[in-house]
Amino acid sequence: MKDYACDRIRNFSIIAHIDHGKSTLADRLLELTGTIQTVSKGASTQQFLDKLKVERERGITVKAQTASMFHAHEGQEYLLNLIDTPGHVDFSWEVSRSMSACQGALLLVDATQGVQAQSLSVFHAARERGLTIIPVLNKIDLPAAQPERITAQMEAIFGIQPSEVLPISAKTGQGVRDVLRAIVERIPSPEGRPDDKLKAFLFDSSYDRYRGVISLVSIQSGILRKGDRIASSHTKKKYEVTELGIMHPEEVPTNDLHSGQVGYIACNMKQSSEAHIGDTLHRVGEVIEPMTGFQPAKAMVFAGIYPIDSNDFPKLEESIKRLTLTDRSVTVQRESSTALGQGNRLGFLGSLHMDVFRQRLEDEYDANVIITAPTVPFKVIYKDRTVLVSNPTDFPDVADSTSKVREIQEPIVKASIIVPEVYVGDMMELCFSHRAEELDYRYLDTSGASSSRVILTCVIPLSEIVSDFFDKLKSRSSGFASFDYEAAGYKRSDLVKMMFLLNNKPVDALALIIHRSAEQSVGRLWAKKLHKVIPRQLFEVPIQAVVGKKVVARETLSAMRADVTAGLYGGHYERKMKHLENQKESKRKMKRIGSVDLPQEAFFDILRTKRS
Ligand SMILES: Nc1nc2c(ncn2[C@@H]2O[C@H](COP(=O)(O)OP(=O)(O)OP(=O)(O)O)[C@@H](O)[C@H]2O)c(=O)[nH]1
Numbered sequence: 001m002k003d004y005a006c007d008r009i010r011n012f013s014i015i016a017h018i019d020h021g022k023s024t025l026a027d028r029l030l031e032l033t034g035t036i037q038t039v040s041k042g043a044s045t046q047q048f049l050d051k052l053k054v055e056r057e058r059g060i061t062v063k064a065q066t067a068s069m070f071h072a073h074e075g076q077e078y079l080l081n082l083i084d085t086p087g088h089v090d091f092s093w094e095v096s097r098s099m100s101a102c103q104g105a106l107l108l109v110d111a112t113q114g115v116q117a118q119s120l121s122v123f124h125a126a127r128e129r130g131l132t133i134i135p136v137l138n139k140i141d142l143p144a145a146q147p148e149r150i151t152a153q154m155e156a157i158f159g160i161q162p163s164e165v166l167p168i169s170a171k172t173g174q175g176v177r178d179v180l181r182a183i184v185e186r187i188p189s190p191e192g193r194p195d196d197k198l199k200a201f202l203f204d205s206s207y208d209r210y211r212g213v214i215s216l217v218s219i220q221s222g223i224l225r226k227g228d229r230i231a232s233s234h235t236k237k238k239y240e241v242t243e244l245g246i247m248h249p250e251e252v253p254t255n256d257l258h259s260g261q262v263g264y265i266a267c268n269m270k271q272s273s274e275a276h277i278g279d280t281l282h283r284v285g286e287v288i289e290p291m292t293g294f295q296p297a298k299a300m301v302f303a304g305i306y307p308i309d310s311n312d313f314p315k316l317e318e319s320i321k322r323l324t325l326t327d328r329s330v331t332v333q334r335e336s337s338t339a340l341g342q343g344n345r346l347g348f349l350g351s352l353h354m355d356v357f358r359q360r361l362e363d364e365y366d367a368n369v370i371i372t373a374p375t376v377p378f379k380v381i382y383k384d385r386t387v388l389v390s391n392p393t394d395f396p397d398v399a400d401s402t403s404k405v406r407e408i409q410e411p412i413v414k415a416s417i418i419v420p421e422v423y424v425g426d427m428m429e430l431c432f433s434h435r436a437e438e439l440d441y442r443y444l445d446t447s448g449a450s451s452s453r454v455i456l457t458c459v460i461p462l463s464e465i466v467s468d469f470f471d472k473l474k475s476r477s478s479g480f481a482s483f484d485y486e487a488a489g490y491k492r493s494d495l496v497k498m499m500f501l502l503n504n505k506p507v508d509a510l511a512l513i514i515h516r517s518a519e520q521s522v523g524r525l526w527a528k529k530l531h532k533v534i535p536r537q538l539f540e541v542p543i544q545a546v547v548g549k550k551v552v553a554r555e556t557l558s559a560m561r562a563d564v565t566a567g568l569y570g571g572h573y574e575r576k577m578k579h580l581e582n583q584k585e586s587k588r589k590m591k592r593i594g595s596v597d598l599p600q601e602a603f604f605d606i607l608r609t610k611r612s
Contacts, residue, residue, distance in 0.1 A: 001246075004079040006192040006260035010183050011218070013083040013098050015126055016108035017116035017482060021138040025108060025170035025179070026067070026082060032176060033069035033080070035249055066098075066204070066216055066262060067249035073184045080183060081262040097277055099125060101203050101218035101262055104132040104187030106179065107158075111137045111145035111167070114153050114453065115444065117418045117484035123158055134182050135160045141169035153445060190218075192259025197286045198222030200230070200257075200265075205275035207325040211243065213269035214251075217281065218262045220291060224281075225256045230267065233290035234279040239267035272325045299331045299347025300411065300487075301354055301466050302390040304372040304509065305361075306343035308600050313342040316369065320344055323360055330357060335391070339509040340370060340603060345391060351466045370604045372509055376462045379409040379490055392511035395497045397548055410493045411462040413485040418444065421452045423477040428456070430476055434464035435515060459488055463513070498523060498552070500530060501544040502596045509603060516547075523553035533605040534598060536560035541596055 014022045030036045071078045083098045099105065105126040109119055126133055135154055140147055147167050154160045166182060168175030204216040217224070224230070228241045243266040245253040257263045269275055280290035307316045317334075324330045331347035348354040351374060358371060377390040382404055389395050398405050415436075419427055424441060431439060436458040445452040465485065473481050494516045499506045510530075514522050523545030530543045536557055545553040 001254050001256055001258055001261060003077070004258065004261065005194070006189045008076065009079045009081065009189055009192075009260045010104065010187045011081045011083070011102045011190055011260075011262060012104040012106060012183055012187055013102045014106045014108055015099075015122035016138075017110070017113075017118040017122075020108050020110040020113070020116075020119070021170045022108060025106070025136070025138065025168075025176070028170050028173055028176045029080075029082060029180065030067060030069060030249060032173070032180060033071045035067065035069040066247045068246040068262065069248070071180055071184070073181065078184055079261065080180075083262070097203050099129050099131060101201065101216075102131055103190055104134060104183070106134050106136050106183075108136045108138050108170075109150060109154060111139050111147050111150050112142050114146075114150045115157050115418070116482035117416050118482065120157070120416065120418075120455075121484045121486070132187050133158075133160075134179070134186055135165045136179060137165050137167045138170050140167045141172050141174065149445075157444060190260035192219065193221040194223065194259040196221035196259075197288050198224055198228075198230070198281075198283045199288055199291065200224055200281040201291050202275060202277060202279040202281060204277065205272060205328070207272050208266070211266040213272050213275045214264050214266050215269070215275050216247075216262070216264055217257070219257050219259050220280075221259050222283075223256055223258050224265070229284040230281045231284050232274070232276065232279050232281055233288070234276040235274060237274060238284050239269060241265055241267045272328060277328070299329070299349065299390075300376055300462060301348045301351055301374045302345060302377070303348070303354060303374045304335055304337065304340070304343050304345050304391070305358075306337070306340040306370045306372075306509075306600075306603075308368045308370060308604055310341040310600070317344060319361055320346070323357065327357065329353070337393075337509045339507050339598070340372075340600070347390070351470070368604075370600065370607060372607060373512055374466045375513055376411050376466060378411075378495065378513060380405055381407040381409065392497060392513050393508050395511070395513050398496060407492055408495045409490040410495060412459055412488050412491045413462050413465070414488040415458055415460050415465065415483065415485040417456045417473065417481050417483050418453055419456065419477050419481040421454050423480060424454050424456065426476045427473070427481060430469075430472055431456070431458050431460060434460055434469060435517075436460040436464075460485075461491070461493065461515075462487075496547045498526075499546050500526060501542070501546060502530075502534070502598075503539075503541045504544075505596070510606065519545075519547050519552050523547075527553040527555045529606055531555040531557055533602045534596075535602070537596055539595075 014025055016022045027036070066081065066083045069080050069082065071080050083101055107119070107123055107126070109115055123133070135158070137147055137150060139145055151162045151165050154165060155162055166175060166178050168179060170176065199220040199222060200217040201220050202215050202217050206214050208214050224241065224244060226241055226244055229238060230241060231238045243253055244257055244263060245251055246261070246263045251264055254263070280288065282288045305316070305320065307313050320332060324332055329349050333345045334342070335345040336342050346357070348357060354374060358369065361369060375390055375392060377388045378395065380387045380389050380396060383406060396403060396405050398408060417427055428439060439456065439458040441454050441456040443452055444455055470483060473483055495513055496516050496519060498512045498514055498519060500510045512522065527543050527545050534541070534543070534557055536559065538559060540559045541557040543555045543557060544551050
């Protein structure tokens with residue numbers, strides 16, 4: 001590794017809106033540099049860097065992957081370190097941490113779709129970090145590609161010179177060699193100080209059953225060798241480096257890592273919480289100034305996760321624990337509910353993050369889970385203190401006149417939507433129906449054609465966009481709208497807790513925090529849903545939606561006939577016994593809310609239908 005001094009190293013990432021072709025381009029780069037063999041072409045071609053099953057199914061990258069490659073350019077051998085970044089709004093934290101190990105970024109824009117919401121946000125993130133940006137126009141092989149028009153758009157939006165834009169097809173490989181050339185020629189080499197004390201910046205980590213925590217580091221100065229005794233600036237804990245190397249693209253052990261290089265280390269770290277993202281590792285006994293770290297990712301969407309069969313709780317909890325080892329941004333806390341029994345309350349970066357996690361849980365651990373309605377962290381301000389509440393059960397009853405609550409605030413975000421002009425009306429309506437304010441828009445193209453695209457910005461409560469906003473946005477724009485948001489603080493809001501009563505008993509797992517203006521519509525909708533999924537009981541069951549003491553909606557579930565075995569004719573004793581046996585078994589899985597028996601599956605149905 002010592003042959004690769006800083007001037008022969010380029011650290012870069014590929015940034016793009018979702019589906020614009022990052023993984024495909026990464027694969028081509030790995031192939032062209034001989035890092036991986038050409039994978040079979042055709043429909044079954046599988047991207048190398050997208051590793052998780054859920055990523056492949058959904059076609060999104062969830063966890064950033066890093067790969068080093070060697071590339072000869074004008075008689076010199078270069079070490080190119082690619083840091084793959086995820087492309088969804090929920091993962092912007094991962095985007096930012098991957099960028100911190102780079103000096104440059106390939107900004108990939110789809111030549112058929114043009115600049116989209118996340119193209120803008122990742123561009124700004126890269127610019128803020130002072131990265132050199134290489135604009136790349138992808139998918140020029142497609143008949144629908146409009147290279148001139150999109151290049152003009154990139155010039156208008158990003159101020160990029162058209163002559164700098166590299167037109168390519170990551171699929172066919174056309175133009176990709178020029179990308180390699182540009183990486184070497186345009187991106188500055190890292191500023192390493194090989195003779196200084198060791199400073200290794202920890203930017204990612206994963207967990208290996210045998211070796212413990214594997215950390216990805218970027219060496220800012222000095223040299224890291226196998227056997228070195230190192231310490232964490234953050235935790236002050238000491239370790240010995242048992243293995244280190246580069247990702248090529250799998251782990252390839254080396255003897256050392258030099259200033260400017262990027263690689264992995266194993267050092268007997270047992271707990272993944274010890275690997276603090278943004279930490280600076282140094283040699284034991286040396287005093288260094290740590291690098292500026294990151295703000296830890298803040299969970300913004302919370303939901304309770306429960307097993308369908310309460311007996312499965314230990315298994316589910318174990319699965320959740322194992323999954324959170326690979327996804328450190330998920331926060332976990334135990335909670336219990338009278339309706340659903342033992343469970344965990346998890347915090348996610350956003351709603352897609354939550355969906356991805358649930359799917360991974362189901363895929364990898366075969367776990368059937370009930371997820372409660374997502375909530376965001378609300379601020380409840382009392383006279384003498386402020387409490388963050390992310391569980392509806394803990395939300396105070398503000399409708400109560402004796403309430404000591406002074407004010408409730410909710411998190412708001414600044415949202416941007418990029419959409420063809422014809423959908424602007426629909427998008428505005430959608431935003432207004434979700435309590436958007438400060439709505440504004442401007443044209444992105446100067447052409448004035450009817451297909452001109454518009455960027456719409458607004459300030460909108462986070463709680464309004466965590467459940468089905470994205471789906472609505474997509475369906476009401478025929479899939480053309482793209483969406484991104486950034487946190488914009490907190491705002492006072494008129495929120496209330498809605499409870500659902502079955503036979504006058506509240507069901508805690510179904511509590512919701514909603515805006516007062518929506519209490520009628522939400523109350524009615526949910527009461528109807530409950531009526532549909534709750535099995536009839538031996539007596540009449542009133543279903544009520546209440547806010548404070550006020551009933552805002554009501555449905556009545558009529559009683560069923562008393563004798564459940566009446567339909568079975570006499571004499572068939574075995575059959576009758578079997579039926580009773582079955583009943584007993586399903587009773588076991590029933591939850592008793594007051595006097596009402598509810599199968600756990602009913603919650604699954606209620607909460608699932610709620611999200612659609
Ligand atoms: N025709 C054509 N299709 C391409 C090209 N590049 C990528 N694609 C296709 O576009 C789709 C998305 O490509 P990906 O590489 O998965 O996109 P991505 O940006 O990595 O997506 P995320 O990781 O989900 O953000 C895939 O179906 C690719 O086969 C290209 O140059 N031409």
